[in-house]
Amino acid sequence: MSGLNPARRAREFPVRYRLEAARRRGCGHVVVPARLVCPACRGRAWETVTLPAEGKVETFTVIHVGPAEFREDTPYVLAVVELADGTRITTQLADVDPAAVGAGMPVRLEFRRITADGEAGVIAYGHKAVPV
Amino acid sequence: MREVAIIGVGIHPWGELWGDSLRTIWTRAALAALDDAGVDRVDAITVGCMSGGMFVGQEHLGALLADELGMAGTAAMRVESACASGGMALRAGFAEVAAGLADIVLVTGVEKMTDVSGDEATAALATAADAETEVFYGATFPGLYAMMARSHMAKYGTTAEQLAAVAVKNHTHGMLNPNAQYRRRVTVDEVLGSTMVAAPLHILDCSPITDGAAAVVIAEISVARRLAKGRPLVKISGVGSATDRMALHSRADMAALPSTTLAAERAYAMAQRKPADVHLAEVHDCFTIAEIMVLEALGFCRPGEGAAQAPSGRTALGGERPVNTSGGLKSKGHPVGATGVAQVIEIVTQLRGEAGERQVKGARVGLTQNMGGTGASSVVHILEVAS
Numbered sequence: 001m002s003g004l005n006p007a008r009r010a011r012e013f014p015v016r017y018r019l020e021a022a023r024r025r026g027c028g029h030v031v032v033p034a035r036l037v038c039p040a041c042r043g044r045a046w047e048t049v050t051l052p053a054e055g056k057v058e059t060f061t062v063i064h065v066g067p068a069e070f071r072e073d074t075p076y077v078l079a080v081v082e083l084a085d086g087t088r089i090t091t092q093l094a095d096v097d098p099a100a101v102g103a104g105m106p107v108r109l110e111f112r113r114i115t116a117d118g119e120a121g122v123i124a125y126g127h128k129a130v131p132v
Numbered sequence: 133m134r135e136v137a138i139i140g141v142g143i144h145p146w147g148e149l150w151g152d153s154l155r156t157i158w159t160r161a162a163l164a165a166l167d168d169a170g171v172d173r174v175d176a177i178t179v180g181c182m183s184g185g186m187f188v189g190q191e192h193l194g195a196l197l198a199d200e201l202g203m204a205g206t207a208a209m210r211v212e213s214a215c216a217s218g219g220m221a222l223r224a225g226f227a228e229v230a231a232g233l234a235d236i237v238l239v240t241g242v243e244k245m246t247d248v249s250g251d252e253a254t255a256a257l258a259t260a261a262d263a264e265t266e267v268f269y270g271a272t273f274p275g276l277y278a279m280m281a282r283s284h285m286a287k288y289g290t291t292a293e294q295l296a297a298v299a300v301k302n303h304t305h306g307m308l309n310p311n312a313q314y315r316r317r318v319t320v321d322e323v324l325g326s327t328m329v330a331a332p333l334h335i336l337d338c339s340p341i342t343d344g345a346a347a348v349v350i351a352e353i354s355v356a357r358r359l360a361k362g363r364p365l366v367k368i369s370g371v372g373s374a375t376d377r378m379a380l381h382s383r384a385d386m387a388a389l390p391s392t393t394l395a396a397e398r399a400y401a402m403a404q405r406k407p408a409d410v411h412l413a414e415v416h417d418c419f420t421i422a423e424i425m426v427l428e429a430l431g432f433c434r435p436g437e438g439a440a441q442a443p444s445g446r447t448a449l450g451g452e453r454p455v456n457t458s459g460g461l462k463s464k465g466h467p468v469g470a471t472g473v474a475q476v477i478e479i480v481t482q483l484r485g486e487a488g489e490r491q492v493k494g495a496r497v498g499l500t501q502n503m504g505g506t507g508a509s510s511v512v513h514i515l516e517v518a519s
Contacts, residue, residue: 003167012264016221029492033264033265033266033473039377039382053504058381058386059279059282059283059286060279060388061273061274061275061278061279061282061283061330061331061332061333062328062330062331063270063272063278063329064271064327064328064329064330064331065272065274065327065328065329065330065335066272067251067254067255067258067270068251068254068255073270076270078269078270078271078275078279078330079379080334080381080386082277088381088382089265089381090265090269090379090381091269092269092270092381097303098331103282103286114268114269114270122358124268126268127270128269
């Protein structure tokens with residue numbers, strides 16, 4: 001994902017910086033990031049919620065051959081994390097020995113740098129999961 | 133709805149074709165299909181291509197390639213559904229003929245992947261996943277399929293050795309296919325000893341980067357009968373397509389492929405066939421785990437039994453229902469937009485009885501399954517010898 005366009009990054013700030021999600025007023029389904037139509041009930045009325053930071057590893061992989069912008073991070077752990085409210089996200093696990101990761105491992109989301117677009121470029125922030 | 137048959141197929145040896153451009157490999161396959169069909173004009177052209185823009189900086193492939201074929205004037209368009217673009221191009225062409233919008237359509241697929249670096253190819257392929265919720269955080273396709281593999285392992289006890297057996301089988305088949313990219317035998321030990329890409333997937337669990345094109349000519353069945361020249365006529369009896377939630381993490385069961393199940397159910401219903409009627413299949417083994425999950429999704433075995441198929445020999449040539457006799461994406465190569473069309477070529481070749489050393493004896497009903505991303509889109513075709 002080369003070329004971190006500032007306008008695009010700014011659009012994504014609510015979820016990347018503040019873990020903002022949307023909850024359907026009717027069925028209670030949570031989507032992240034916010035969208036216009038609920039994939040569960042097709043309703044359109046939403047309220048803004050903040051995702052819980054606590055969760056557990058649902059499944060994971062250790063990426064040894066990564067994309068260019070993540071090469072210096074390899075090997076890194078990529079995981080599907082199930083948060084305390086049942087919402088699932090994909091993110092990296094940080095500060096962890098890949099050999100020690102397992103399904104069910106409790107984690108907590110922390111604000112971290114995800115990628116940087118060159119030496120003087122835009123830094124993209126978001127949340128990674130760390131062991132509790 | 134009018135009946136539709138396949139009257140010509142065209143493919144060429146796939147690989148890293150540094151001397152040839154996208155338009156050259158496409159035209160080579162298109163000409164071969166037209167020559168095989170014995171026609172010199174078509175009513176429309178469809179082009180399955182995932183990302184001409186990112187791989188060679190060229191979009192607008194319908195017009196470009198019609199021109200390249202000396203057919204400027206003919207209706208032509210590109211069809212995109214990531215790695216299922218080829219299968220979707222056939223569905224689009226089928227719809228035109230079935231609806232009576234065209235009598236003869238040239239259905240094609242192409243991807244020229246080696247004009248860019250490995251990093252650029254990785255970035256282009258990653259656009260088939262969710263850019264905002266997956267790729268942003270470092271997801272790669274091997275990584276996403278690795279998580280599907282680990283989910284399957286956790287749920288059903290699938291092992292790395294069983295994954296490797298899929299690669300071993302498909303390479304054994306590919307050795308018999310003169311158009312395959314990697315015509316070499318691999319062993320379970322080689323797969324397990326090869327470079328780890330995204331645990332538990334090794335490099336030999338992954339399909340390669342490939343330049344390639346494929347083309348078929350389809351026609352309304354009475355037109356097709358006139359052009360059959362005494363060869364067995366292969367009709368498209370079932371077409372099914374479906375989508376799923378885009379991001380892997382948003383699916384209830386990451387060890388299943390519901391879009392393939394839905395697409396297959398639609399194709400079986402249209403063809404009035406059931407899984408047991410299918411004699412052979414070409415399926416989307418972009419990674420070894422994918423073939424295992426697809427066999428379950430197609431109803432060829434129960435959920436959890438997919439991993440046992442390759443080690444038991446049931447899906448090998450000579451087995452009860454051979455899968456990926458062409459070598460699959462794994463050995464034949466995976467030029468993403470061309471794959472779905474090439475799968476159909478293998479089945480047509482088999483149903484015509486022209487598959488030589490890899491011929492499945494008595495094959496009369498075949499199935500193709502092509503999917504995009506981690507299964508967010510799937511397309512299934514059922515082909516059979518017309519009586």
